[in-house]
Amino acid sequence: MIKQLSVFVENRPGSLMDVTNALTEAHINIRAVASFDTPEFAILRLVVDKAEDAKSYLTSKGFVVRVHDVMGVELIDQKGNLNHMLKILADGEISINYIYSFVIRAEKAPVMVFSTDDYEQAEQILKGAGVKIIEDSEL
Amino acid sequence: MEWQERIRQPEIECMSRDEMIALQSERLVKQVANVYEHVAFYNRKMKELGVEPGDIRGIEDIHKLPFTTKEDLRDNYPFGLLAVPKSKVARVQGTSGTTGKLTLASYTKHDTEIWGECVARGLTMAGLTEEDIIHVCYGYGLFTGGLGLDFGARELGALAIPMSAGNTKRQMMCLEDFGATAMACTPSYALHLAEALEDAGLVDRLKLKAGIFGAEPWTVEMRMEIERKLKINAFDIYGLCEILGPGVAMECIHHSGLHIYEDHFLPEILDPATDKPAADGETGELIFTTLTKEAMPLIRYRTKDLTSMDRSTCACGRTLPRISKFKGRTDDMKVIRGVNVFPTQIETALLSIDEALPHYLLIVDRENNLDVLTVMVEVDERYFSDEIRKLDDLKKKIGNVIKQAIGVSVKVKLVEPKSIERSEGKAKRVIDNRKL
Numbered sequence: 108m109i110k111q112l113s114v115f116v117e118n119r120p121g122s123l124m125d126v127t128n129a130l131t132e133a134h135i136n137i138r139a140v141a142s143f144d145t146p147e148f149a150i151l152r153l154v155v156d157k158a159e160d161a162k163s164y165l166t167s168k169g170f171v172v173r174v175h176d177v178m179g180v181e182l183i184d185q186k187g188n189l190n191h192m193l194k195i196l197a198d199g200e201i202s203i204n205y206i207y208s209f210v211i212r213a214e215k216a217p218v219m220v221f222s223t224d225d226y227e228q229a230e231q232i233l234k235g236a237g238v239k240i241i242e243d244s245e246l
Numbered sequence: 247m248e249w250q251e252r253i254r255q256p257e258i259e260c261m262s263r264d265e266m267i268a269l270q271s272e273r274l275v276k277q278v279a280n281v282y283e284h285v286a287f288y289n290r291k292m293k294e295l296g297v298e299p300g301d302i303r304g305i306e307d308i309h310k311l312p313f314t315t316k317e318d319l320r321d322n323y324p325f326g327l328l329a330v331p332k333s334k335v336a337r338v339q340g341t342s343g344t345t346g347k348l349t350l351a352s353y354t355k356h357d358t359e360i361w362g363e364c365v366a367r368g369l370t371m372a373g374l375t376e377e378d379i380i381h382v383c384y385g386y387g388l389f390t391g392g393l394g395l396d397f398g399a400r401e402l403g404a405l406a407i408p409m410s411a412g413n414t415k416r417q418m419m420c421l422e423d424f425g426a427t428a429m430a431c432t433p434s435y436a437l438h439l440a441e442a443l444e445d446a447g448l449v450d451r452l453k454l455k456a457g458i459f460g461a462e463p464w465t466v467e468m469r470m471e472i473e474r475k476l477k478i479n480a481f482d483i484y485g486l487c488e489i490l491g492p493g494v495a496m497e498c499i500h501h502s503g504l505h506i507y508e509d510h511f512l513p514e515i516l517d518p519a520t521d522k523p524a525a526d527g528e529t530g531e532l533i534f535t536t537l538t539k540e541a542m543p544l545i546r547y548r549t550k551d552l553t554s555m556d557r558s559t560c561a562c563g564r565t566l567p568r569i570s571k572f573k574g575r576t577d578d579m580k581v582i583r584g585v586n587v588f589p590t591q592i593e594t595a596l597l598s599i600d601e602a603l604p605h606y607l608l609i610v611d612r613e614n615n616l617d618v619l620t621v622m623v624e625v626d627e628r629y630f631s632d633e634i635r636k637l638d639d640l641k642k643k644i645g646n647v648i649k650q651a652i653g654v655s656v657k658v659k660l661v662e663p664k665s666i667e668r669s670e671g672k673a674k675r676v677i678d679n680r681k682l
Contacts, residue, residue, distance in 0.1 A: 113630075113632040115625050115630055115660070115662060116662065117661055117662050117665070122662075143634060145634055145637075145638070147659050147660065148637075148660055148661075150634065150637075152632075166627070169662070169663050169664045170662070170663070171625050171626065171627050171630040171662070171663055172627070172630075173627070173630055173631070173632055175632050204633070222632075
């Protein structure tokens with residue numbers, strides 16, 4: 108499993124930058140980022156190298172932050188591979204709440220991050236299908 | 247519009263100053279003796295100040311009497327200030343209190359007749375007679391607007407159409423079908439309705455000639471816009487539930503202030519800093535003593551409305567003094583779509599839910615002529631969720647609890663923590679962007 112930060116941000120110019128700026132100050136490296144917006148606010152989701160440090164620094168700066176577990180799976184960079192992984196989950200009746208991909212991983216295969224309500228089952232299914240699940244330490 | 251000035255009770259409305267002072271003094275002396283004897287609250291208050299009924303010989307002695315505040319009404323809620331046995335109470339009306347409870351006002355049958363008479367004077371001031379059909383789209387219920395205008399129409403002998411508020415399409419249909427010659431509602435709703443009528447091309451099919459609008463502050467520009475769109479004369483009517491309801495004061499065709507029916511409601515304008523009388527033309531807090539009220543007479547009630555007074559004879563011929571359009575409040579009350587809203591009501595509501603959200607800011611805007619109240623609430627780690635759905639549920643919950651507390655729907659906006667300004671003393675809780 109991978110630790111993910113969720114940060115509440117308002118919809119206004121600079122609100123995302125306020126978060127990345129704070130992370131830069133705290134020497135945190137961002138691995139993946141996704142934002143989910145509503146008309147008034149957004150939830151910025153981040154995978155970073157030091158999740159707990161990032162949370163405490165952001166909290167000290169007045170942000171509202173939560174840490175959640177998400178699952179990371181390694182894909183092969185070729186056509187149809189994301190579809191293949193999603194089919195495995197669909198066949199196993201795993202519902203995905205949200206999904207996003209990593210920013211960059213030099214020399215390494217792409218990684219997708221997703222959230223679901225049943226990680227145990229998802230892990231079992233993916234492992235059974237030979238999909239590689241990524242842990243924090245491998246990022 | 248052609249205009250013929252009508253005065254319903256010239257013997258009162260055009261009375262000389264000396265005669266009015268004599269009438270007020272006589273009524274004040276009686277009322278003071280009445281409350282001293284029948285209302286424990288006033289008996290105690292007067293004793294505390296060392297004042298006896300005999301010390302009040304006329305309105306020049308008014309300054310010796312104690313004040314009454316909205317808090318006193320709350321402390322004596324619901325029937326603690328009655329000067330008559332409860333069986334004599336024929337009606338109650340209510341308005342919002344500063345916290346959870348209503349401010350309740352009681353009326354005897356005679357009080358409601360005086361109320362009708364005052365509103366009838368105002369309808370006459372607007373040029374209406376028993377021939378007229380008055381479309382009342384103020385709310386009917388505890389709110390004084392609907393019934394107040396209804397009582398006035400009855401006293402005048404006119405026909406009132408008790409529409410109550412809302413459902414613009416139906417309002418438009420009835421305005422046309424019943425041939426209303428006048429309408430009464432909040433000015434913002436009047437403008438909203440005017441635009442809908444304009445869009446539907448209905449204005450020229452109506453017989454409207456006058457509008458009586460009140461329960462919220464409005465500007466001269468807004469009046470002129472309503473008049474132009476609906477091709478009517480529009481009049482501002484003022485009142486407050488504690489004193490009467492609509493019909494305490496009303497504007498005449500000259501629009502140079504609102505004439506106070508001072509034979510029933512003795513006005514004072516006091517400098518809020520010193521509580522000393524403000525000179526004519528100077529701004530101060532408006533204070534009323536009800537000279538003829540039976541059920542719940544109030545002595546020197548602090549309205550917290552800021553205005554100034556003009557006692558010169560008006561071009562319409564009336565000698566009744568005129569108060570200017572309101573210049574603000576001494577407290578943070580806001581009028582939203584005709585409903586009095588206190589930030590403390592919203593605070594109480596926000597603290598009542600499990601998440602107990604103490605940091606909020608109210609923004610009042612006017613969109614398409616209707617007031618919109620936005621409540622900004624800071625999110626907090628305790629209830630921040632990664633799921634949009636849960637945050638949406640929280641917004642709905644906040645919206646519901648506030649609507650229950652104030653009776654007006656609000657927009658809820660979640661904002662970042664610490665984004666609402668903190669201040670050392672009294673926090674700034676309301677930003678009013680309306681141009682009133």
